[in-house]
Amino acid sequence: MxxxxxxxxxxxxxxxxxxxxxxxxxxxxxxxxxxxxxxxxxxxxxxxxxxxxxxxxxxxxxxxxxxxxxxxxxxxxxxxxxxxxxxxxxxxxxxxxxxxxxxxxxxxxxxxxxxxxxxxxxxxxxxxxxxxxxxxxxxxxxxxxxxxxxxxxxxxxxxxxxxxxxxxxxxxxxxxxxxxxxxxxxxxxxxxxxxxxxxxxxxxxxxxxxxxxxxxxxxxxxxxxxxxxxxxxxxxxxxxxxxxxxxxxxxxxxxxYPPLTTSDYTELKVSASQLFNIKAGEQKNFRFKPTVSRKYTIETFGRMDTLMVLFEKTAAEEVYLAGDDDSGTGLNSKIQLRLIQGREYVIRVRLYYAEVAGSGSLMVY
The missing domain is CATH 3.40.390.10 (Collagenase (Catalytic Domain))
Structure with missing residues (x-):
């Protein structure tokens, strides 16, 4: 030590x-x-x-x-x-x-x-x-x-x-x-x-x-x-x-790990692309509330490396559901999972590297 x-x-x-x-x-x-x-x-x-x-x-x-x-x-x-x-x-x-x-x-x-x-x-x-x-x-x-x-x-x-x-x-x-x-x-x-x-x-x-x-x-x-x-x-x-x-x-x-506030979250809508405007090492946080229970795909787009993690928000805590790290590959981060109507989900995406600043986005579909 x-x-x-x-x-x-x-x-x-x-x-x-x-x-x-x-x-x-x-x-x-x-x-x-x-x-x-x-x-x-x-x-x-x-x-x-x-x-x-x-x-x-x-x-x-x-x-x-x-x-x-x-x-x-x-x-x-x-x-x-x-x-x-x-x-x-x-x-x-x-x-x-x-x-x-x-x-x-x-x-x-x-x-x-x-x-x-x-x-x-x-x-x-x-x-x-x-x-x-x-x-x-x-x-x-x-x-x-x-x-x-x-x-x-x-x-x-x-x-x-x-x-x-x-x-x-x-x-x-x-x-x-x-x-x-x-x-x-x-x-x-x-x-x-x-x-x-x-x-x-x-x-x-x-x-x-x-x-x-x-x-x-x-x-x-x-x-x-x-x-x-x-x-x-x-x-x-x-x-x-x-x-x-x-x-x-x-x-x-x-x-x-800066302190989080309620203003740090962006609401996601189905098939609506959300642009990234963060620097390498920084993080963007999203909320999503499905109106229909079904299998969804949550995916990043653009020439960038990211870590994406999906949580379900409960009354007591955020429960980890899935994560994907696309760093060093030619792929994008992608999570496919059945999400339930009326529940709230939190998606956290940390940016490692972007070929062009602000060039990436996230979508749920």
Whole structure:
């Protein structure tokens, strides 16, 4: 994790090192040759983000009663730390919702507390695209986080789509690589060289990075002791993030998940095209109330890449029905589903890339 509030663990040589978050390696996305580098960059900056307005339900594994190992069960204090961290993210005013559920089958975020398995989370929509089984963890805390709020904030940051900030290629960090490998091989992490390379020394591809500046105070940044960084000179004595969410953390999340209001919605009518007038990374929201129960097609049109998600609005919440991601293909997003007269549906469309600004549209027919 990025920072620990408790004292670092001493190694056999007397040095102290913090616990670090160990990400799960995911193969890099591959594109067809006709997808231009600029189009790839616009897709990769956004492709793991949720559509704004999504409610993420989280579940704590409880041991044999739910079919999971007893080692995945956390204490009440640990769970309360995670719940508090979700509240801190929500209190920024972002457009996502978080809700604890006792049903792992309806949870997107499934949390375990297996000691010795490190702290980690899948990034953004990898939670559902890769860790799709309800019996799989999407997040784990491998040490006692009862008094370690920053660890919980960090892992939830990954779930919201944020990568490790110290791997930002714009940071300009030049490592003393052998010193890093030695430090991470010591307790409490005991990482092999491959794990250390993937989580620290490896740079995130530039086309996946939003913005151009490095934030050493980000909740997504590890602390580093003196002697691990060669350049910039200012970091030779180490980096110690301030703790909590930085101003740039807040700005980053609000950019992708701004608060939603009733004025953010456009009413859809059957066979009436609605033009897009949004920038890459932004989102447009629609409402549709069928007057006839039948199978409908909801489709985007134009040379653009989008993520489209359909929800049914109930008295309590928006229930996910279907989604389609057409990014990097020659296709358009399309959902075909039977919709019921008198019910209200919400369609959320996030734009990755458009060949010509304002050239796309959406239609239900």
């Amino acid at each position: 990025a920072k620990k509030t408790s004292k670092p663990t001493p190694s056999e040589g007397g040095a102290t090192h913090p616990h670090y978050c160990s990400m799960i390696p995911i193969p890099e996305r591959q594109f067809e040759p006709d997808v231009s580098p600029n189009r790839q960059r616009m897709i990769l900056v956004t492709d793991r983000k949720w559509v704004n307005g999504t409610k993420l339900k989280y579940y704590f594994f409880n041991g044999p009663s739910d079919g999971s190992p007893s080692s995945w069960k956390g204490t009440t204090a640990q769970k309360n730390t995670v719940i508090q961290a979700f509240k801190i993210w929500k209190d920024l005013g972002i457009g996502l919702e978080f809700e604890e559920t006792n049903d792992k089958n309806e949870a997107q975020v499934r949390i375990g507390f297996k000691r010795g398995d490190g702290a980690w989370s899948y990034v953004g929509r990898d939670v559902i695209d890769i860790a799709s089984s309800p019996n799989e963890r999407t997040m784990n805390f491998g040490w006692d986080i009862s008094n370690d709020l920053d660890t919980a904030l960090h892992e939830i940051g990954h779930t919201l789509g944020a990568p490790h900030e110290h791997q930002n290629p714009n940071a300009g960090i030049v490592w003393d690589e052998e010193a890093v490998y030695t430090a991470l091989a010591a307790p409490p992490n005991r990482w092999d060289r491959q794990t250390t390379f993937f989580n620290i020394i490896r740079k995130i591809p530039a086309n996946e990075v939003q913005g151009s500046t490095h934030d050493p105070n980000s909740i997504m940044h590890y602390p580093f002791e003196a002697g691990l960084i060669l350049e910039p000179v200012a970091y030779r004595n180490g980096i110690n993030p301030a703790g909590g969410l930085s101003s740039k953390d807040k700005e980053f999340m609000k950019q992708f």
